[in-house]
Amino acid sequence: MPPRTRAKTDTAKRTPTKRTGRRAKPAPTHPYLGGNALVCGDNLDILRELPDECVDPIYLDPPFNSNSNYVAAFGDKGSVAAQLRDIWRWTVESENSHQRLREGKLLNAINAVRLVSGETSPMASYALFMGQRLAEMHRVLKPTGSLYLHCDPNANWLLRVLLDTIFGANNFQNEISWLRSQTRSSISRRFRRAHDTILFYSKTAKYQFDGAYKSLSETSLKLYNREDNRGHYQLVPLLVSGKRNGETGLPWRRIDPNERGKSGMHWVTTPDKLEQYEKEGRIAWPQKNGGAPRLKFYLEENPGVPVNDFWDDVAFMSSQSDENLGYPTQKPLALLERIITASSDESGLVLDPFCGCGTAADAAAKLGRGYLGIDVSAIAVRVMEQRLASRGGKATPVVYKMGWEDYEWEVFEYRALMSRADAEDGTPGHAWAEDKVAGLLNAVPNDQKTGDGGIDARYFTEAGEIVPIQVKMHKGQISRPDMDRLLGVQTSLRNQRKKAPMSLMVTLYPPREQLRVFAAQQGHVTLRGERYPKMQILSVQEMLTAGERPKLPPVDPRYFVGDTQTRLSAL
Numbered sequence: 325m326p327p328r329t330r331a332k333t334d335t336a337k338r339t340p341t342k343r344t345g346r347r348a349k350p351a352p353t354h355p356y357l358g359g360n361a362l363v364c365g366d367n368l369d370i371l372r373e374l375p376d377e378c379v380d381p382i383y384l385d386p387p388f389n390s391n392s393n394y395v396a397a398f399g400d401k402g403s404v405a406a407q408l409r410d411i412w413r414w415t416v417e418s419e420n421s422h423q424r425l426r427e428g429k430l431l432n433a434i435n436a437v438r439l440v441s442g443e444t445s446p447m448a449s450y451a452l453f454m455g456q457r458l459a460e461m462h463r464v465l466k467p468t469g470s471l472y473l474h475c476d477p478n479a480n481w482l483l484r485v486l487l488d489t490i491f492g493a494n495n496f497q498n499e500i501s502w503l504r505s506q507t508r509s510s511i512s513r514r515f516r517r518a519h520d521t522i523l524f525y526s527k528t529a530k531y532q533f534d535g536a537y538k539s540l541s542e543t544s545l546k547l548y549n550r551e552d553n554r555g556h557y558q559l560v561p562l563l564v565s566g567k568r569n570g571e572t573g574l575p576w577r578r579i580d581p582n583e584r585g586k587s588g589m590h591w592v593t594t595p596d597k598l599e600q601y602e603k604e605g606r607i608a609w610p611q612k613n614g615g616a617p618r619l620k621f622y623l624e625e626n627p628g629v630p631v632n633d634f635w636d637d638v639a640f641m642s643s644q645s646d647e648n649l650g651y652p653t654q655k656p657l658a659l660l661e662r663i664i665t666a667s668s669d670e671s672g673l674v675l676d677p678f679c680g681c682g683t684a685a686d687a688a689a690k691l692g693r694g695y696l697g698i699d700v701s702a703i704a705v706r707v708m709e710q711r712l713a714s715r716g717g718k719a720t721p722v723v724y725k726m727g728w729e730d731y732e733w734e735v736f737e738y739r740a741l742m743s744r745a746d747a748e749d750g751t752p753g754h755a756w757a758e759d760k761v762a763g764l765l766n767a768v769p770n771d772q773k774t775g776d777g778g779i780d781a782r783y784f785t786e787a788g789e790i791v792p793i794q795v796k797m798h799k800g801q802i803s804r805p806d807m808d809r810l811l812g813v814q815t816s817l818r819n820q821r822k823k824a825p826m827s828l829m830v831t832l833y834p835p836r837e838q839l840r841v842f843a844a845q846q847g848h849v850t851l852r853g854e855r856y857p858k859m860q861i862l863s864v865q866e867m868l869t870a871g872e873r874p875k876l877p878p879v880d881p882r883y884f885v886g887d888t889q890t891r892l893s894a895l
């Protein structure tokens with residue numbers, strides 16, 4: 325039995341040998357295209373900055389429309405938390421984006437989803453979000469490139485519609501099923517869902533593809549039971565059934581294939597090639613007269629079993645797994661290695677516009693490809709930076725797009741905000757900061773600052789209550805009178821029957837302990853079965869670095885402008 329290690333079966337390590345003369349890496353035409361860039365921001369904005377046909381391949385693992393939020397903590401004592409929102413609503417912003425879409429197939433496809441799922445349904449909102457982004461991805465993908473979209477049964481139907489519309493149904497290559505779990509949950513009212521779907525589209529018919537191979541089975545390995553100085557081999561026939569008129573039907577070395585078998589045979593290759601095999605000593609001649617020569621086929625030549633579209637051999641991410649970083653929705657490195665190896669060579673620049681904790685970027689770096697990872701979560705980008713550094717490489721540039729400027733992580737702790745005396749549009753820096761904080765919380769800035777006790781913003785709940793918000797963005801600590809004033813506003817609103825059951829103070833840096841105690845002493849209010857603190861105090865720094873959020877009842881959908889994580893990165 326030959327040793328297993330001799331088979332070239334590891335897809336990750338397999339080099340794309342079929343192609344010769346690698347293309348040189350093109351000179352970057354944009355700072356993000358240098359080959360090791362991470363960018364924090366909304367991928368739609370970042371994609372719009374990129375030139376046409378500059379990346380290849382693209383892998384994306386977007387939110388799936390799972391109607392849930394994921395929260396996870398990383399680092400020592402859970403010092404950093406990520407909150408991924410995957411709940412969709414048709415908002416004023418959706419309406420505006422929809423109106424800005426040009427007439428054409430994409431708009432028709434999105435409208436078709438709206439017709440089927442409801443004009444303002446979550447599915448409609450998701451289709452709009454994905455449609456706009458997939459169109460940009462198609463634009464930036466090279467003609468030789470492919471796109472792999474990772475999804476699950478919640479929205480794969482609509483993603484197929486969008487991809488067929490944008491890429492063309494003729495460029496659809498595969499719907500890959502990846503077995504992602506093997507838990508044996510108890511019987512429910514449907515079959516257990518155990519796979520994700522990966523939709524594979526090429527940009528054109530000239531796309532690069534090397535396939536993938538998996539290990540040979542024990543039974544196949546046992547066939548290589550002969551050995552010479554070149555290694556383990558098995559003997560395979562050189563003559564196969566059926567007559568041929570071409571070169572493979574000609575006699576070679578006094579053997580006429582037409583006279584063999586019941587109704588004639590032919591050679592598996594041309595006489596030239598047979599001659600070459602003979603010179604190389606690879607042909608085993610039979611001992612007895614009339615026997616057929618056979619070819620020595622070496623184990624080393626066998627790349628493994630070609631992988632089909634059902635992937636049950638990529639170990640899924642378990643909580644015990646070494647590579648598990650605790651990032652919600654993290655995918656296994658081997659999955660990305662298979663995709664990247666199949667669809668790129670070392671000149672490739674892998675784009676993952678929903679990069680999460682950076683599995684695609686990590687796989688690209690491991691395989692010697694360039695990468696551009698984008699994520700809207702600053703925490704995800706921070707985790708990616710550390711992950712890639714531990715592979716020995718430094719991602720450059722790492723850019724945090726937060727409004728008008730690119731900030732480094734060091735200045736991300738919001739200090740930059742206060743150093744801004746006046747914003748570019750002439751708004752005083754302080755008002756700018758208050759607006760941003762209001763946006764972060766889905767609250768409405770109070771521009772007039774008259775009436776309502778001079779509060780900075782109001783948060784409207786879906787049940788019609790108001791939460792007054794005071795935003796104190798100066799560098800020093802706030803004091804007890806600031807808290808008293810806010811409490812006074814809350815009480816006066818309540819007295820005016822404006823239903824203000826709670827209030828919120830937002831500071832730049834974490835407040836003194838006495839102020840937290842004061843807030844806690846105000847007690848709780850129970851609304852629709854849920855307990856909320858009557859007064860909360862929270863700093864922007866805690867929101868940015870520890871992912872903390874105030875506890876508030878659901879917002880009135882009319883004022884929902886995006887999830888807090890998105891707002892955070894937009895600050």
Ligand SMILES: C[S@@+](CC[C@H](N)C(=O)[O-])C[C@H]1O[C@@H](n2cnc3c(N)ncnc32)[C@H](O)[C@@H]1O
Pocket residue numbers: 365366367368385386387408651652653654655656677678679680681682683684698699700701704
């Ligand atoms: C399913 S996770 C990706 C997980 C990733 N494949 C991994 O292995 O870690 C989806 C990611 O998309 C990010 N995201 C959601 N909306 C985004 C947007 N508009 N722009 C960029 N990233 C976004 C989320 O922050 C989240 O990290």
